[in-house]
Each structure stands twice: as C-alpha cells, then as structure tokens.
Amino acid sequence: MTNTQVTLVQIDNYGPWTVTPEPRREVDLQTLQSRLYADLSQLIGNRGGYVFFTRFDNMIAVTNGLDESDHAMIQESVGNRYPVTVSLSVATGTTPAHALADATDNLQDRGSAQDKDRREILCGRTIGEDHRTDEDVEIAHFDVIDATGEYTDRLSAFETFIEIEQGYATLMKEMHGEHDALSFFVGGDNVIAACPTLTEGAYLDAIDHVTEVAGVDLRVGVGSGKTAHEAGMDAKHALEEARASGDAVWFAE
C-alpha cells in the first residue's frame, strides 16, 4: 500500500505583495514565479521528490525521502534569495489526496495565505526512515496518443492547447474524485499523477472516461518506488512499453 508524503508550498502573503505599494509589472511576477518553481524543482528533485507548479503561488510536492531538516533548508534558501517567503506543510497518507487535505488543513489552521504575520510556517511530520518502503509512492505518467498527428501538426497551437487542457481537466477531476489521486499537467501532452495503489481496471476506466467526455485518447505507464523519482522513472519506462505494445495501461515490472 502506498504511503505518500505530500508537501504543500504556499508563498506567504503573496497577493498583497503583488500590488504593494502598487501593482508590480506582470513580467516580473511571471519571472519570479517560474524561477521559484525551477529552484524548488531542483531543491526537491535532487532529493528524490517531485514538485508541480499547479497555481505557482501554491505548489504541491511529493516529498518521500525529504525529512524536516531538508524542508527547513529549502525554506531558508528561498527566504534568503527571494523577495518572498514560503510556508511548507507536510502530511502523509495512504492516498495522496488525503495527505494533501491534511497538509492543507494544518496550514489553514496556522492562518490565512494573506495574513501578513503568518510567515515561513513549517508544519507536519515526515515519514520516519524506519517506516519507509519500496512501495510508498505510485506514479502514473499519462500521455496523449499521437498528439502530434492528431493535434500539433493539424490544428492551430491554441486549438491544440484547448484540446490538451480539456483532456487534462477531465482526467484530473476523475482521478481525484474516483481514485484520490493528484494529477498535474507537466508540459506537452503529459500528465503525471501521484496515485494510491490502483488496479489496471481503475486506470482503464479513467482513460475511457477522458475519451468519452473530452474526446482525448490517453495511455499510461505506472511505476512504484521509495521516492517520486524512482516511481516516476519506472512509470516513464512503463509508458515506453505501452507505446511499443499498443496497450493503454502498462505497469512497470
């Protein structure tokens, strides 16, 4: 059974900061947000975790393998180098959705995202080293079948974007509502989902639902591991196997 450690990253009091003393240049906000995401991707990724940009002011990470001191160091490093600070809330659960719900509740209990006195909260508990297993994280890597032939080479870039986003929106809702999984668009035609332990049938149902509702055909590779990186690499290899075999779902060996 999975035991996913999820960290909610929230920029402290960011809304007011973006308009104080007057609205800041949008390009500067975009640059700050994308650089912060890139830095967190390295800081968390170098320790085996995955972070997803989601809304940029709130990011969600799968952090199995990162302990409290890793979180504290990441928080300090951001605070030293950026004009904003971040709060980090960690929780674990047998499903990623439950873990994130707990992490969110804990941070909300410490004050509003727009409370100027709530800064650099670091709360929650990480999984003790002795309790970690090789099946703690399940990652599903989805991609659109022949996105290039169906969309990229046929439609305008914006029409393609709409189709891919509709597929993503349908998948993220279905995987969350039916399976307690957290799915994130990661670029191109790819969606990576942090999942609980799911059956082949569950993945097939989700893929069928996206075909029916959004008209977008997906395939998925599924991997598991001690960290998001390990599970994610297995998922990528499984996706290659699915591509080669023509199967919609492939589980890594």
Ligand SMILES: Nc1nc2c(ncn2[C@@H]2O[C@H](COP(=O)(O)OP(=O)(O)OP(=O)(O)O)[C@@H](O)[C@H]2O)c(=O)[nH]1
């Ligand atoms: N983030 C991420 N993006 C990827 C990955 N693989 C492909 N992409 C993106 O997806 C786009 C489409 O690539 P493919 O999925 O290989 O192309 P396709 O036309 O759908 O072909 P098939 O997947 O073989 O059916 C690329 O331009 C990349 O932007 C990946 O592992 N991670």
